[in-house]
Amino acid sequence: MIKLFLSLEWKSFLRSASFGKSLGIKIFMGFLSLYFIGVFLIMGIALYPGLKKAFPDNDPLLIVNSIIFYWILADLVLRFFFQKLPVMSVKPLLILPIKRRNVVNFVLGKSALSFFNFLPLFAIFPFGITLILKDYPTGSVLVWMLALILVTLIINFLNFILESFSAETELSFLPIILLTGGLYALNHFNIISFNEIIGQGFNAIYQSPMLVLVLVLLLLVMYWFNSKLLKQKLFLDSGLKTIVKEVNASNLEWTKNFGDIAPFMKLDLKLIWRNKRTKSSVWMLVIGLLYGLFFYPQPVYQNMPWFFVFIGVFSTGIFLINFGQFIPAWDSGYYKLLMSQNIKYEQYLKSKFTLMALSVVILFVLGIPYVFFGWKILLAHFAAAIYNVGVNTHVILYGGSFNRKKIDLSQKAAFNYQGTGAVQWLIGIPLLILPMGIFALFYFLIGFEIACLIMAVLGVIGIVFHQKLMKSITTKYLESKYKMIDAFDQNN
């Protein structure tokens, strides 16, 4: 039975949509995981010497023990948002002659193989080995490492219990925030000193290894409780049910002001607001808006005015980039409908253009407080905003006509690279690098003001030729019509 499950799991891994993705994404995801692994490895290796240097009088092991509490809290919060119990995948198993108990064990066992559980190992092992090399008693250190691994697994299962209880509430993330926040506060204000209690617990395990059995017992309890919860949930009308949210319909009457593109504007606004993936591009606005704060407070950047325009293009254009790069893939699910309807392609594209242009204006206005860091920044942002409206919107719409990747809107948002192809990586060059290049060139040749002026002029030229540009972009889309319909029909 286990062999069967394992082969099933292996196939689902090899044949999964994320594995079959294009090379670029594979490499990117590979780098991302390598990066995290690297960070943890370095942490594990550098922890002992680092702590020894910083606190020569204290035992690094004891220091590490005393901060385990914070790790547990952070891990819980992270997992809550990113790790879900893979229950949906067992639906086909339910009607096969497999005992429910085995299905439950399969799901829970599978969750133990999560990347979240492997990551800490990359820190635990180097640190433990360092301890052994520094003549700590080998047996005790090994037990201590085992204890940490057990804690990782306990967090793993505790998270699922928390998730299953908070899933029913409206604001599902509130309980976890209250719980971890509460624990942190109790600890911070020394009402109950959890970090000391847990630290002492680990010290105790280190001194008398038999105590690790407490953790084993705790893990077993967690596992048992999870399997009990899951068993009740493995029915189509409980845990396997897809959640249906009630709709808050709004008729968006104000879009009428945009004339003939109003139906598409309405559709686009609903698209953005009612799908997880698109909604996340709205939250990106906040990041884009605050992006400048990473740079401008640092004096280094104050002397690099050619860099302002890059931040300007990025922070006023974040929605443009995020939303625009997947035009028309956002509509891939019903592209056939649009193509067989009585629509003017130009109106369809113009609606997207209007949204992007509006977002640039709004983001620029919201970014005006950056003037606090100098008027040059505001000027650069202004030039960048005009450039975004006049040039980048058209560039990204043109790039969209090369889009051949479907996006399934019902999929989750975070770490979802569906629909990402070579176009999305290449389009960054004309969008961000080109304006910075042009600006830098004129900045070094002539001066800051002229460089700003040139950017603005380029933008104005784009706006003046808007109609013409849209015409040629529309032709481009019409040419690729059949290819797009075909590509959006495939499940990539």
Added chain:
Amino acid sequence: MITTSNLSKKYGGNQVLNIQSLEIPKGQSFGLVGNNGAGKTTYFSLLLDLIQPTTGHIQSNNIQVNKSEDWKPFTAAFIDESFLIGYLTAEEYFYFIGELRGQNKADVDKLVAQFEDFFHGEILGQKKFLRDLSKGNQKKAGIVAALIGNPEVIILDEPFANLDPTTQIRLKGIIKDLAEKQGVTVLISSHDLMHVTDVCERIVVLEKGEVVKDLKTSEATLKELEAHFSN
């Protein structure tokens, strides 16, 4: 109304459709039957200019569909769920299609109101997105959306599949009414021989992309079709 001449579609070396000539007059209720892979959906997709023909062409109202887009105002279709916009409610979807077809809210409301018993209280006022409706209810919404804006040609791919018996019977009434009273050319495909003989004046059997039978529906048609498909 719809003239097909010399039409063929090949994928690689594989011929999936080859129709020398097929004429569908205005106001006819036309049924297309055939096993899986016979080319029914391919034909409809060609008719809607969603794929390109390898040879030949289709003319709808003397407009060649892959050359001009002027057939769009008088043609409506529901092929599959990909014709629905999942994140809209049924009403919003109807209004959206209505706006594309030059109908205001009141027009759409009036039309949709006629189908209240067809909807069986499961479509309107549900506060649910289309993606959250059952397959059958999605189909109902899609079919009614195809009737918005007084189209002259309506194409429905397997409209009876996934519908409950009551709705199937009601749908048959709707289709008959469209062709007989309103002069709409209705093209449907179906795996259900009984329904298709009930509804259509004319039935064409496709096999491996070719027309093998072209029948004017009579009382003997069902028997003939059953005999054909049992071999």
